[in-house]
Each structure stands twice: as C-alpha cells, then as structure tokens.
Amino acid sequence: MSQKLPPGLQLEKVDDRIMTLNVGPQHPGSGHMRIILKIDGDYIVHCDPDPGYVHRGEEKMAEYRNYITNIPHLERPVIHDSCNILYPYCLGVEELLGLEVPERAKYLRVIAAELNRCVYTEYWLGIYGIFLGHSTMFMWPVGDRELLIDLLDKMTGARVTHAYFVPGGVRNDVPPNFEDVCLRQVNYFEKRLKEYADVFYDNPILISRTKDTGVLSREDAIKLGTTGSVLRASGVDFDIRKKEPYDVYEELDFQTNVLKEGDSYARSKIPWLDMLESCRIIRDALQKMPKSGSVRIKLKPKPKGGDTEVYHRVESGRGSLGMYIVSNNKPEPYRLKISVPSFRNLIAMPHLLKGELLGNLPPVYWSLNYWPVEADR
Amino acid sequence: MSSADSTEIEKSEDSSPVYEFEKSLSDSISKKFSNVEIAYVKQNRIRVNVKKEEIIDVASFIRDELHFDHAESVSGVDYPKDKQIEVVYHLGSYTDPLLSKQILALATRTQREDNPHPGNDSSKLPSLCDVFPSVSFHERECFEMLGVYFDGNPDNRRLLLPEDWADIPPLRKDFAIKGR
Numbered sequence: 196m197s198q199k200l201p202p203g204l205q206l207e208k209v210d211d212r213i214m215t216l217n218v219g220p221q222h223p224g225s226g227h228m229r230i231i232l233k234i235d236g237d238y239i240v241h242c243d244p245d246p247g248y249v250h251r252g253e254e255k256m257a258e259y260r261n262y263i264t265n266i267p268h269l270e271r272p273v274i275h276d277s278c279n280i281l282y283p284y285c286l287g288v289e290e291l292l293g294l295e296v297p298e299r300a301k302y303l304r305v306i307a308a309e310l311n312r313c314v315y316t317e318y319w320l321g322i323y324g325i326f327l328g329h330s331t332m333f334m335w336p337v338g339d340r341e342l343l344i345d346l347l348d349k350m351t352g353a354r355v356t357h358a359y360f361v362p363g364g365v366r367n368d369v370p371p372n373f374e375d376v377c378l379r380q381v382n383y384f385e386k387r388l389k390e391y392a393d394v395f396y397d398n399p400i401l402i403s404r405t406k407d408t409g410v411l412s413r414e415d416a417i418k419l420g421t422t423g424s425v426l427r428a429s430g431v432d433f434d435i436r437k438k439e440p441y442d443v444y445e446e447l448d449f450q451t452n453v454l455k456e457g458d459s460y461a462r463s464k465i466p467w468l469d470m471l472e473s474c475r476i477i478r479d480a481l482q483k484m485p486k487s488g489s490v491r492i493k494l495k496p497k498p499k500g501g502d503t504e505v506y507h508r509v510e511s512g513r514g515s516l517g518m519y520i521v522s523n524n525k526p527e528p529y530r531l532k533i534s535v536p537s538f539r540n541l542i543a544m545p546h547l548l549k550g551e552l553l554g555n556l557p558p559v560y561w562s563l564n565y566w567p568v569e570a571d572r
Numbered sequence: 573m574s575s576a577d578s579t580e581i582e583k584s585e586d587s588s589p590v591y592e593f594e595k596s597l598s599d600s601i602s603k604k605f606s607n608v609e610i611a612y613v614k615q616n617r618i619r620v621n622v623k624k625e626e627i628i629d630v631a632s633f634i635r636d637e638l639h640f641d642h643a644e645s646v647s648g649v650d651y652p653k654d655k656q657i658e659v660v661y662h663l664g665s666y667t668d669p670l671l672s673k674q675i676l677a678l679a680t681r682t683q684r685e686d687n688p689h690p691g692n693d694s695s696k697l698p699s700l701c702d703v704f705p706s707v708s709f710h711e712r713e714c715f716e717m718l719g720v721y722f723d724g725n726p727d728n729r730r731l732l733l734p735e736d737w738a739d740i741p742p743l744r745k746d747f748a749i750k751g752r
Binding site for chain 1: 619649666675677708729733734
C-alpha cells in the first residue's frame with residue numbers, strides 16, 4: 196500500500212464514508228478541466244480544481260517569436276475574446292517601442308473590444324443556461340451573438356480569431372457603411388438583451404437555484420484577489436476601464452455595475468449588465484470617433500524593445516487581464532507573463548464549493564466566469 | 573518660434589518626469605528598509621528589489637502600511653547568466669481608491685541550479701501566502717514552471733503540467749522547444 200501514486204490520486208480505506216468524485220476532465224462545461232471533489236452524502240467537503248488539460252505553453256512560445264508574429268498565437272487562449280487578450284499586449288509593446296496610436300484607431304479598438312466582450316459573454320451565458328437545464332437560454336445568446344460576430348467579421352475579416360489589434364493601431368480600417376450597420380445591429384442587440392430578463396433573470400426557477408448559493412463576501416473577494424464580475428458581484432467597485440482608463444475609455448460615457456449580494460445570482464447578472472453597458476459604450480464611441488484618418492502607424496520589420504519591462508492590464512470579459520513583458524533589446528520578448536482573470540478567479544472555487552450541495556456545483560462553477568483554456572494558457 | 577519653444581519645454585519635462593505620489597510610496601519603503609533597491613518609479617508603476625530574507629517583512633509593510641491588498645500576478649524569470657531566478661509579485665489594491673491605478677512590483681531572486689531537482693535543491697524562496705493569500709496558485713505555477721520551491725506554501729504541487737512530466741521546468745531558458 197506504500198505504492199507512490201501521482202498527485203491528485205490516493206487510495207481510500209474501505210470504511211471511509213467520504214467519496215472522491217472526479218468531475219471532468221472531459222468537459223464539465225466549456226473546456227477540459229477536472230474538479231476533484233470529496234463528498235459526504237450530498238455535501239462537498241473538499242474541492243481541488245485540477246486545470247492544465249489545455250495548457251499550450253503560450254508564454255514559452257512567445258519567447259521564440261518576435262513582437263509582431265506573437266499576435267496570432269497569443270489570442271488562442273480565449274478566441275471568443277481575442278481582442279481583449281491582445282489589448283494589454285499591444286499597449287505594452289507600444290510602451291516598449293514608444294509608439295503613439297492614431298486617434299481613430301483608439302476608437303476602433305474600443306468598439307472591437309466591446310463587441311468582443313459581448314460575443315464572449317453571450318457564449319458564456321449560453322453555457323451557463325444549458326448547465327442549469329435552461330435550453331432557451333442556450334439558444335438565444337448563441338443566436339444573438341451572431342449579430343456581433345457579423346460586425347466583427349466586417350471589421351476584421353474573421354469570425355472569431357480576429358488578430359485585429361497590432362502594436363501601433365489596428366490592422367485595417369472598417370468598410371465605408373460600417374457605422375450605420377453597427378449602430379443598427381447594436382440597437383437591436385440591446386433590445387434582445389432586455390428580453391433576457393423575462394425568460395432568465397426574473398425566472399423564479401433560476402432565482403431559487405442561484406440565490407444565496409456560493410456566497411463570496413467582500414472581504415474574501417479582496418483577500419483572494421478575484422477580479423471582474425466575481426469581484427464586482429461581491430460589492431467591490433473595481434473596473435480597470437474606470438480605474439485605470441486606457442486608450443479613450445476616459446472620454447466615453449458608461450458606468451460600472453456593482454452588486455452587493457456576492458452569490459451565484461449576482462455573479463451571473465453582472466456580465467449581462469456589462470453587456471448593456473457595452474452597447475452604450477459602442478454607441479458613444481461611434482459618435483465620438485473621428486470620421487477619417489490613419490488607423491495604424493508603420494513599423495520597421497522586427498522592431499526591438501528596449502532594456503526594460505512593462506506591465507499593462509485591461510478589463511476583459513472576465514476581469515483584469517495583465518501582461519508583463521520583459522525586454523532585453525531583442526526583437527523577441529525575454530519573458531512574457533499573461534496574468535489571466537480565469538486563473539485568478541480559480542482560487543475562489545475551492546473556497547465557495549466547500550460545504551455546498553453537490554447539485555450546486557454547476558451554478559457556482561459557471562458563475563465564476565471561468566474559461567479553462569484561458570486559465571491554462 | 574513659440575511653438576518650437578513649447579515643444580522644447582514639453583520635452584525637458586518628459587525626459588525627467590517626477591511622479592510625486594509614486595515617489596512618496598517608494599520613499600516610505602526605502603526609509604523603513606535600508607537594504608531594498610528601488611529599481612524604477614514610473615507612472616503608476618513602482619518596482620522594488622529585495623533580498624529573499626527580507627521579502628516577508630517588506631511585503632507585510634506594503635500590505636499594512638501602504639494598503640496594497642492582493643496580487644495581480646506572480647512571474648518567474650530565468651537568468652542563467654547570473655545563475656539566478658527572479659520572482660516578481662505584481663501587487664495592487666482594491667480597497668484604497670488612491671492606489672487603484674498603482675501596481676507595485678516586488679521582486680526577489682534565488683539561486684539557480686544547472687541540474688534542477690525541483691523542491692530538493694537550493695532554488696527556494698519564502699512564500700508570501702500568509703501575507704497575500706491570493707498568491708497561492710500563482711506560486712504553484714511558478715514552482716512547476718521554473719522549479720522555485722516556496723517554503724510555507726501549503727500546496728507546492730503540479731498544477732498545469734502533466735502528472736508524468738519528467739523534463740526540467742519548461743520556462744527555464746535551457747529548455748528548448750523542438751525545431752526552434
């Protein structure tokens with residue numbers, strides 16, 4: 196019995212009433228991830244998340260590629276939110292190379308980032324719905340996000356992996372009639388979003404399953420360093436777009452959504468409220484955007500960063516997404532660290548699930564706005 | 573002429589900008605601890621290099637007196653030429669509205685061994701788990717990716733890598749990707 200087993204596995208005694216249950220690694224939801232639970236009857240007594248099934252070594256790969264060829268693979272951890280994961284990278288490289296982004300490009304970036312945030316959130320909401328057995332809430336968001344994917348397709352030429360942001364601006368300008376089409380589709384999208392309240396958020400079945408489930412107190416949310424919707428659902432008013440505005444967010448009219456409850460319901464409601472806010476941001480940005488002008492500054496091939504380091508962060512669909520770039524006068528980064536919100540929020544999972552009913556696993560797990568592929572990088 | 577003058581003034585301001593608030597934060601650290609090195613003070617960013625023996629004291633001071641309350645990121649950086657591995661904690665604050673833009677990078681270095689035995693060699697650092705509980709998973713990642721063992725972290729286990737990973741920690745510079 197003294198045989199050495201790999202970490203995460205252990206032999207149990209026969210009279211042990213605690214049962215170990217593996218949830219995953221085959222799809223407990225969106226991507227491959229395992230949750231090792233110990234249950235006593237119906238109650239979870241211990242939870243050990245085991246990510247890493249989709250680890251692709253993005254940080255190592257980045258050390259072998261120059262600042263421009265790093266763009267397409269860096270968006271792979273979260274292809275539904277690809278603009279937001281490239282955002283801090285571009286801001287960081289711009290600081291390293293001393294680039295000033297043209298005004299029109301800044302607005303185009305904000306529009307693309309907000310459209311992408313909605314596309315991601317709709318996908319997440321669809322999965323959240325289906326995991327609670329609400330198939331309408333799967334169909335509607337997955338259908339409605341096509342509206343915005345269409346817009347991003349017009350902007351960037353690709354449906355999901357856009358590679359639209361480049362250091363020094365955006366890859367290309369938008370087609371001539373884009374503003375009108377965008378305004379029309381975003382207005383319709385907003386109308387659809389409001390209908391979600393009737394079918395989902397005001398639904399007594401959803402409320403009874405998620406209210407007072409997995410409550411994360413304000414103190415714990417801060418102590419565990421959670422971010423994004425998880426943090427704001429626990430009553431902490433912290434949105435990077437407001438607190439440390441980048442590009443033109445300072446000039447746009449929007450507000451941060453904060454709820455005090457800290458339960459699963461609040462965590463599922465914040466991203467929906469954020470999407471409504473995104474619609475406002477997009478409309479405002481379309482209005483304030485310069486009607487013409489350059490969208491990208493020309494770079495020399497294989498630009499070299501100085502002998503320094505930068506840390507930039509943006510508010511992605513899941514929370515604060517930071518990039519730490521160490522440069523040593525070479526065309527490739529010496530070290531690139533991606534600090535992703537999914538990984539940061541993962542620490543809250545064992546904390547929330549301990550003592551919960553097993554049946555409350557899906558509403559708690561999905562309310563964390565967790566994206567396994569992003570967490571693994 | 574006047575426009576040329578104004579650009580010149582702007583330039584001279586840019587070349588040596590003084591960030592009062594950031595400076596006051598870094599001064600309070602260097603006043604309390606004489607051995608720390610303030611690597612840079614930029615807009616909203618400060619970097620402090622400390623010796624590993626002092627890191628818990630400095631981190632506690634940063635938490636209790638300066639009110640940074642969570643870690644945004646923990647990054648390990650390999651420096652084979654110096655025979656050292658650096659660990660950088662990026663700390664932020666949710667509770668103090670004055671600090672919401674600030675990121676404080678707290679960096680320390682440990683020895684690097686050419687033939688690593690993660691956990692059983694001299695690449696060890698004291699864990700900041702007790703000061704900032706939010707670092708626990710980040711430190712676990714750093715342990716498997718660079719082989720730095722964190723004394724005091726209750727959970728120095730594999731996190732992202734396969735359970736049967738037998739090679740050296742992959743984020744070390746001497747671990748090469750095939751074909752590159």
